[in-house]
Amino acid sequence: MGSLYRLKLKSGRRSEMWWAKYYVNGRPVRESTGVSSDTETPPAEARRFLKRREGAEAHGAPIPPRLDRIRYDELATDLRDFYRTTGRRRLDEVEDRLAYLDPFFKGRRAATIDPPLITQYVAARQAQRKLCAVPGSSGAAGCGAGGVMAWERGRGEGARGRGGR
Numbered sequence: 001m002g003s004l005y006r007l008k009l010k011s012g013r014r015s016e017m018w019w020a021k022y023y024v025n026g027r028p029v030r031e032s033t034g035v036s037s038d039t040e041t042p043p044a045e046a047r048r049f050l051k052r053r054e055g056a057e058a059h060g061a062p063i064p065p066r067l068d069r070i071r072y073d074e075l076a077t078d079l080r081d082f083y084r085t086t087g088r089r090r091l092d093e094v095e096d097r098l099a100y101l102d103p104f105f106k107g108r109r110a111a112t113i114d115p116p117l118i119t120q121y122v123a124a125r126q127a128q129r130k131l132c133a134v135p136g137s138s139g140a141a142g143c144g145a146g147g148v149m150a151w152e153r154g155r156g157e158g159a160r161g162r163g164g165r
Helices: 044-058 072-086 091-105 115-133 138-143 147-154
Strands: 003-008 014-024 027-036
Touching (some): 014 044, 072 091, 091 115
């Protein structure tokens, strides 16, 4: 059985954030509920958080980390590992595609990658493509090893001749 509590601050007061303590395989796990309330009794939302965690543990279901903590870097590493172990795609193809995504999304939390951010990424890539297409432009230095050809290859119009999937 778990418990809900508020941390004691250095000033002697209690924090407004509620924390949950529960056990997984006999080991205590302490996690912030993300609920803040300056009351003596835990709010209903904090109790629901603890019940979900205890229920998942009782049924043997894995307790995933909070989704707002997962970063793009972890997802990209998992994707690379997946293709490396399964062999479903050539690893160099995956690396080529992630090479464009990494500079823009590196360090971001996965939960913050939403449609407006993706639109911003696409606009930045299109601007880079236009700079790469102009011979001798100052932006050509940032086009990467493949320049426009790498961009075209990513769209399926490269040397393999697939011609727009």
